[in-house]
Each structure stands twice: as C-alpha cells, then as structure tokens.
Amino acid sequence: MGSPLTPEIIEELKSISQLSVEEQKKVLPSFLKKLTPEQIEYIKNQQLEQQEECLFCSMVNGNIKIKKVYEDLDYLAFLDIKPANPGHTLVIPKEHIQFSTHLTNPKIFDIANRIADSIYKNLGKNTNIFVANGTDAGQRLNHLAVHVIPRDKGDGVTIGWQGKEVKEDELDKIASKIRIEIKEKEPEKEEKADEFIEYDDLRIP
Secondary structure: OOOOOHHHHHHHHHHHOOOOOOHHHHHHHHHHHHHHHHHHHHHHHHHHHHHHHHHHHHHHHOOOOOOOEOOOEEEEEOOOOOOOOOOOOOEEOOOOOHHHHOOOHHHHHHHHHHHHHHHHHHHHEEEEEOOOOOOHHOOOOOOOEEEEEEEEEOOOOOOOOOOOOOOHHHHHHHHHHHHHHHHOOOOOOOOOOOOOOOOOOOOOO
8 A cells, every 4th residue: 555645745744854843843733634534644653663663763772782871861872883983972862853953952962072072081082073964964864863973183084075165145145044043943041950871981071
C-alpha cells in the first residue's frame, strides 16, 4: 500500500519540520484539520519507524554500547567510534530532534564547551565544535549531534570554504533578515541547572 499523503501535504510537512518546536505547536492544529484519519495515522507510524531505526535513539535506549563521556536527563555525550581524531565526541539530545533550531534552550552547546575545555586540559588539544543542520549541510542522521573534534597541526581534518564575493546591498538584506530571526528566537534564561553526571572517559570539570 502506497503513501496516502499528497505531494502538497508532503511539501507542507517538510516546511513544518524546519520550524522550531514552539512554532510547530502554533501551526500543527490547523495543518492536522486538513488531514484524513488515515493520513494522520500514516504520519504517526512513519515517526515511530523513524525513531526505532535511529542509531542515536538506540544509543540513548542502551541498545548500542558506547564510550560515555557525559549524561544528564536530557543529553548524552560519547566518543565517536570512527573519529576525525582520537577524542572526537558527539553530544546529542535524548529526544529525537533533527535540527539545533528545534531546541528550546542552548544547554547542548554549554555541554559541548565543557567537553572542549576538558579535552584541552586533559589531552592538550584545541578543538572545533561543529553542527550540521540538514543534509545539504552534511547531516548524515536525522538526529541532532554536536561534534567536538580535537585538532592537531597537519591532521588532515578540513573544515573550510572558498570565500564568495557578495555585493554590499545583498549583504545588507541578508544581515537584516538574520538579525530579525535571531531577535525572535532569543533563548530564555534557565533558572535551574540540571544535575551533571561525570564519566571517566573525559572528565568535565
């Protein structure tokens, strides 16, 4: 049996998936009213299958062995088994979230910074902190991961680009659009910090 979703519904779903969690909550009620019970059930089943097959979700659930570096109620950090360099660490949300823009607070980046600090203090390495939001940006799994990559001079790891010429009026337009977006999505301050659990692979001070 094929998908009951029309091309128009699929495109709208893709657009909604790019929104933050709060924005999704606003638009989903009106979107769901357009769907038949069969279409809603199909979308739910697709989401369940996606989560069951997700490699990172399997790690969160304890079904795949990992070298754990850090864990709290919402986040998990572990060593990459095929690292760019030894000590390459992934920080992931336990909830199945695809983009960093879907996060409701920036804590994952605080954890990444603390791991980078631990790598510097304990391994003597500088680091890159890297996020890929979407396949065009190099995201391989549809579950968010923040990479903390230790670096050595001449290690062959490349994170670079060729600079492009952009006219000043175009820069003004882009800056204006980004400036408004950041202002709208400014994160709220956290009042209470979660409990941290440390592990022996890399200690987070």
